Amino acid sequence: MAEPLSTLSNTPTNRENGSDDDIDEFLNQKNLEFVSSLAPTLTYLTFLMVAGLVGNTLVFVVYYRRFKPSETRVYILAMAVSDFLTNVLAIPLQIVEIRFNATFYVTWGCKAIRSGSTVLVFFTAVILVAVALDRQKVICTGRLGSHQSLSSAYRAVIICAAASIVVACPYAVLAGRHTRTFPDTNITGITCSFDDRHLHSAFSTSYVTILGVMYVVFVAIMVVSYVRIARHLWRHKETTLALARRSRYAAPDASSASSGSGANAGRSGHGNVKEIPARTSLMLFVLTVVFIVNYLPTLIVASLDEGDPKTSMEDLEKNARFILLRTYYTNSAVNPLVYSFISCKFRHECRSLFGCMSRESRASA
Template sequence: MALDENGYTDSEVEEYLRAKNTAFTFALIPTIVYIVVLMVVGLVGNTIVFIVYYKRFKPSVVRTYILAISVCDLLTNILVLPADAFEIRFHYTYHSDFACKMTRTVRVYLVLLSGLILVAVAYVRQKTICQLHESSPIRFNKVYLSLVLCCFVAFVLSVPYFILTGSSMRALKGTNITGVACGIANEHYHSTFHSVFQAILNTVYVIGVLIMGIAYARIARFLWLYKREANTVRITKVGKTSYENGREPSATVNEDAGRGHTVDTHVVPEDYTNSSVVSELAETELHAEKDTDRNPSAPNMPSSLPRGTFATNSTLPRSQTRHTQASKTLATRAGFQIKRVPARTTYMLFILTVVFTLNFLPYLVFITIDLVNPGIMTGLNVNLTGIFTRSFLLNSAINPIVYCFCSAKVRQECLLLLRSCRRASISRRL
C-alpha cells in the first residue's frame, strides 16, 4: 500500500477529495441551477432566433450582426456553460491543465467577441442613421470586415488568459491534502502579469462603453430632431401643405417638381430607399405619383435621382440644409411610396447593449476588487461569489428574450416555427 509524504494512501486521498467534491457541489446547487437554466433557455432561444433571422429575414446589416451575436451565444451555451458545471462538480480533482486553459480562454474569447460586435453595431448604426447625407452607405463587405476584425481583436486579448489559467493547487484546511482546481495558475495568481491583463480588460470595457454611449446618444439626438421636424410639416396631395403648431417648417417646398403636387426638399441616398434606415425614419406617409400619367403638360421627371442629390431644384443655405437633412428624407424617385413603419430595430440594439454592459459589470467589479485587495471577498456567500463571477453569462439567455420583446416580427416568426415543429412531431407520432 503506497503512502504519500503525509502518511495517506492514494485511495484515502481520492476518497477524501471525492467527498469534498460532493460537498462543494451540494453547497453550490443554486449556482448549478443558475447555469442549467441559462444553458436551456439560451440553447433553445438562440437556436430559434438564429433559424428565424436566417430563414425569414432578408439580408441586411442588422441581420448579419444579430446572426453573429446568436452564434456567440450558442457557443456559450454549448461549450462554456457545461464546462462551468463540470468545473464545479470536480472542483478539487480537475487534473487536466490543457482543458482548463482551453475552456477558460474560450469563455473570455466569446465574451469579448460579443462585446466587440455590439461596439461595431453601435458605430455602424450611428453612421447609418446620422449620416444620411453621405452618398456611400454601409456595404456588406465592410460588415464582414468588421466581424473579422472583432474576431481578431478578441483573439489577441484572450491569448494572455491561456497563459494565466491552468491547474491550481488548493490546500485543504485541517489536512495536509492538496486538491487541484481550475483557475488562475499558482505562479500567476496576483502577479504583475495578472494585474496588467485585468487592467487591459477594464480599459477595453470602459472604451467600449464610451463608444456605444456616444453612438446611441447621437442616434437619440438625431431621431429627436427628426421627430420635431416631422411634427412640423405634413405633405399632402393636390398642391397643399398643412402646418401644425401654427409655424412654418424649416424646409421649403418647390412646386416646380410637378404641377398640382408639392415635394419636400430633403435628401436621401438612393441606396437607402430599401434599407432599414427608411423603416427607422418613416414616421409619416408620402404619396408621390408620376405626373406624366395624369398631366401630360407637366415636365418630365427622371425615374430616379442620383445618390445624395436633392429631390427638387430649390437650393438652401448650408446652415438650413443641415437641418432639413434630419427631417422627412423619404423619397428619391417619382412614383415611390413609403408606408409608415414603427422604429424598433435601434431600440432593440440599444437594449442589447445595456444588457451586456450591466451583466458584465458585476464580474468586472468583483475580479478587480479581489485583485486589488486579496482575501476581502472570502467572507461572501459561495453562491453569491459563483453567480457574480458568472454574471456575464446572462447575456446568452437574455438576448433571445430581448429580440422577441422588441420585435413583433421575431415573435410571430418564432411562434410559427414552434407550431410547425409541433405539427411535425405530431405527424411523426401518427
C-alpha cells in the same frame, strides 16, 4: 497523455499526510461537498444553458430563413452563434470545473475553458461596439444598407472574431493549476484558476487591468454612439412636428407649396431615417445595456480576488461570488427574449415559421 480528472495529487504535502486512497477519498468528498454547496449556482447555470440553447437556435433559424440580408442580420446571426456556443460549450465546461473543484489536474482543459469563455464574451462586446457604430452611421449620416456595407459587416465579424482570439491568448498562459489547502489539514487540492506561478504577478494584474480599461472604452463608445442616435432622432422628430404645424396654419396655396418643399426637405435631410425601423435600433440598444449590466459584476469581482478565491466562505457568500463571476452567461439566455419582446417582426416570423412546420407535419401525417 493527459491525466484524468480523478487522478490523485502527487504533492509532497499530500504524501506525508496519508495514503493515496485516503487522500483520494478526502478530495472526492470535498468535490461532492462543494457541488452540494453550489446547488443554486448549478441550477442557475443549467437554466441558462437550456433556455439559451432553445432561444438562440430559434433566433438563428428565424433570422437566417425569414429575414432579408442586412448588416443588422449579419450581426444578430453572429451573436446568436456566439451565444449558442456559450450554451453548448462554455456553460457545460463551467459545470465540469465546479464538479472537480478540488481535483482539476487537466491543465490544458482549464486553459481551454478560461480562454474559450473570454473569446465568446469579448466577441459579443466588440460586435455590440460594431453594431453601435453601424447604427450611428446609418441613422446620423443616412447611409442605407448596400452590397458594400453588407460585405463590410461580414469583414467586421471576422475582425471581431480574430481580435477576440488575440485578447484571450494571455489566458492560455495565465490559467492553470491553482493550489488550495483545506482548513485544519495539510492536504492540498487543485482547482482551475490563475496558475500559482502567475497569481498576483505583474502579468496577471496587468491583464485584468487591460480588460477593465477595454470594458470602459467599449462602454464609452456605445454610450456616445447611442446618445448621438437619440439626439439625431429627437431633432428629426422636432423638425417633422415644426413642418406639420407650419403647414396647418399656412394659406392653402402657401401650405401646398410649403408642404411640398417641406416634404422635399424631409426627404433630403431625414428621409433615410424613416426607412430605419426604430424598434431595430431600440432592440440593439437594449442588447447593449444588457451586456453592460451583466458583465460589470464579473469584472468587479474578478479584479477584487484576481483568481484567488477564499477557501472558507459561507454557502450564501460562495454562491453569490460564483454567480457574480458568471453573470455574463446571462446574455446567452436573455438576448433571445430581447428579440421577442421588442421586435414585432421577429415574433411574427416565429409564428409563421411554427405555422408552416405545423401545416407540413399535418400534411405528412
